[in-house]
Amino acid sequence: MSLTTNPNLEYDNVDPEEINHCVGFAALWSANTRRSKGLRATGIGSVSCARSDMFRANGIGDLQKGEQYANMDYIFLSSIMATSLFLVTITYDIACQWYRNFFTRMTQLPSALQLSSRVDLRFRIPKFHLAAHKESCHAPFSLNYTKWVGRTDGEGVERMWSWLNKVSHSVSMMGQGGRQDTLDDFCNFWNWRKTVNLGDSLLKKMTLAIPQAAIHHQAFRAFTDGLHEQHSEELLEWENQVRAWELDHDQPCPFGLPRDDLTMSDLKKEMAEEEHRRVQRGEALPGDTSPSNFIITGLDIEAAQQELLVTASKHDLTTNTYMPGLADYIKEKGYEESTSSPELIELFLPSFFASTQRDLICQQGLPEFENRLRFAQATEALAHLRRQLRTHSFANSYKTRNAHSQGAYTRSRLLQNQIEVRIKAVRAQYDISRRSLLSLRGPGDWENTLKVLRAEDIRGINERTLNEEEQEEYRRARLLAGMSEETVEGELHGLGTTSGQENIPTVAFNRSLALGEGLRVEWVKARARAERWREEVLLLEEEMRRSIAYCEWKAMYWDNAATTRSRPPESNDLALFEGVRAYAYRQASYERRRVVMWKRQWAAIQERATLVLTTQLGQGDILRNNQAMLIAPPLVVELDLSDNEMEGMEDGDVEVGDVDT
Structure with missing residues (x-):
């Protein structure tokens, strides 16, 4: 090698x-x-x-x-x-x-x-x-x-x-x-x-691939059917977009959500470049630090205060557990809550003051620095909040599908608790930034972008309440995917229903995001999953065929190697001649035995793969393909993989780094 x-x-x-x-x-x-x-x-x-x-x-x-x-x-x-x-x-x-x-x-x-x-x-x-x-x-x-x-x-x-x-x-x-x-x-x-070990490894991979291909194909078709009646134009647009991108990656990518134009890191870099240009022009700074660094330091302290406040609140709850008599002692001694706690220190940034006081207290131009930074901070917090809500939705779906035992449920609930803590922290950061912007800018068009967050807005895309029409559409799509009525009703109970009067959350789910960006991304990812699993079945089927064909060719190769060598005239070389010919025949026998073993080992799974590919996973346009779900008897497959054989081999049950599946 x-x-x-x-x-x-x-x-x-x-x-x-x-x-x-x-x-x-x-x-x-x-x-x-x-x-x-x-x-x-x-x-x-x-x-x-x-x-x-x-x-x-x-x-x-x-x-x-x-x-x-x-x-x-x-x-x-x-x-x-x-x-x-x-x-x-x-x-x-x-x-x-x-x-x-x-x-x-x-x-x-x-x-x-x-x-x-x-x-x-x-x-x-x-x-x-x-x-x-x-x-x-x-x-x-x-x-x-x-x-x-x-x-x-x-x-x-x-x-x-x-x-x-x-x-x-x-x-x-x-x-x-x-x-x-x-x-x-x-x-x-x-x-x-x-x-x-190809006999066992290919069998193991095919045993995983066939049901996964069927599941993802049905899930994608159900997803498509659920959107087709009212959003057929969007579906065709998404299909054309993803096909164009697959041919040319310079085309707009359909797999990613648009990145927010403004982030704190980008704005900090922009401000640093502006200050560098001012220094090059000979403009002196009013102090040891620049105005932007003064505001940035205040924002960093503010974020640390929020984190410290959460930690201190948790400590107070623990204090009541381990020191139940402390509250009475403090009341008896007349102690007052300290206002010098670091998490409660007021920073007196420009947004703290009214507009009439701000001009008298702050240096000229300082409020504008906070204005720009607060807007970037609020925009970034809103994007982070959306990401956390999508993560919360995924964790909730995972818990529903997989947490069947008490231990698994506890671990899933712990993960959700951690996500919820982050959601609360980001929401608090957004509220602070928005209040500061309202003080600095006053009411205006910017409020159409950075709206007031209500409690009902902080929900994931699959956690909002559904009205009766949406509930029926959800039920039909799930039933098309092959789910039982009991499972669907259980999911609907978890989602909840309304009379149609409740407002839809504005953060993680709104019509423009869902149909314009969010649903498009989920749809093209579901399409990719269905196609990759179908390709896996096709590739494994071809790998099985080629493995058998190669062994058959190799057996003929050894047969020819045994017969093409002529018998030596000298008796001294006769032993070598017989030994070489016996070795060739033995190798040919090994190859033929392997062919027989693999054909017997793969026969049932190959038949099932052909059935699934021809009846359910046909090469048609899934937007127009209305094949019925395959109903076939269960197939029992024996896998014989010892620990030594598994060493270094791919674990087909786990796809490292692929969260989508």
Whole structure:
């Protein structure tokens, strides 16, 4: 598996400008920071198959100074040059940076490593690593939104490293030849173990994929049916938008909610630049600190006061528990509550004073700094509140579906309590910011954007009360998804109903957000989940077919190897001839036995996969596809995976980093 020494090491090093586009993973920074003097190699890089978790031929090479682009380009291209694929999906934890000048760097490599222009490369980031990247990387580099990757997570190489790293101390002391031979042996053993365990691993993955594909297909169709009657135009618009984005990522992305234009960090940077320009013009500051820093410090103290007030209130409740006689003692001694508590100290920012007093007390221009910062603070708090409400809705849905035991319910309730504490804190921050803005600006059009928050507004999208019409629409969509009437009625009881007179919450659910942005995002994500699970079934079905076809071909290969060798005339070579032929026949027998075993092991699940694909998961436009739900008898599948066989393998029940599913 190992490569010989890369003869092209001098062609490029890490470009310092290229390591600043996104996150600073250790893989990239180590290229400039590792001490490599006197070392033949500081590590190894590898290329593996993301579907089967196997090391690729010519897919391992030495790294002289961390994961330099020169090394990784050479290893990757050496690994795929022998293939005849026209579409290659590449997952790499720094793909968002590595791909930028990849084709330019490739032109500096030998002609034998030049890819054809007909090969289409798609660069993606493994699911677990994607969360650490900037938000702008999430949708374009997500495997969840990439066609024809199924449920591949791209983290297989990390599972392989966790196993191969055990030999690192041994091989680090070896010579070059012995080290490469040892790595070859270990990588070949890994691949062989994965190969002989394909019968169980593919069966396990298919057993998970079929019901998940059916569930997500039905859920998406029910979601679509629930919107189709009254919002068919929006559905067609969303479908066209997501199709256009899948073809060209420069088109508007349908998977993300619009980012608020103004944040505190952006405004702080803007104010710092303004003050820097004033200093360059020779305008002196009135004190040791700038006006904006004076207001920012006050806002930071205000936030700390709110946090301290919550902590002090909790401590007071605990005090009454452990010191029940303290209240009587304080009353008897006549102690008064201290007004010098830090959480109660008034900061006297410009918004504290009336407009007539403000001009006399504050330096000219200071109220405007607070005005700008308060508006950014309120806008950011409102966006944060929406995120927390969506998180609360998800936690509530998760508790409803999964918390069937007392312990699970307690843990879910604890999570919801933590979210509710954050919601209260953010709501308090918003109220303070809005009151300050009202004092600074007075009534005006800005109140149409930053409205007064009422208690009934602080609800998640699935926690608002429903009127009778909405209740019936919700019931019909859930029944179409295959849920029982008892379950639907239980959910409706949790949501609640109204006579239609109660106001809809203005924070987490309103018509423009739900249909314009929020529902669109949920709909395209549901569409992506349904498509990825359907693709997973198709890919697994093809992988099973190819595994059997390969073993049948390999058996014929060994048969030919046994018969093409001619019988030697000298008797001295007869023993070798017989031994080679016996070995070839035995290998052919192994391959045929594996074919028989896999066919028997996969027959039932393959039949079920074909049935589901042809009757329920057809390749039709789901907006116009009205196939009936498949009703089939239960299928019992035996899985035989020992602990050793499971080591290093993907756990199909858990998709790391994918909260949506």
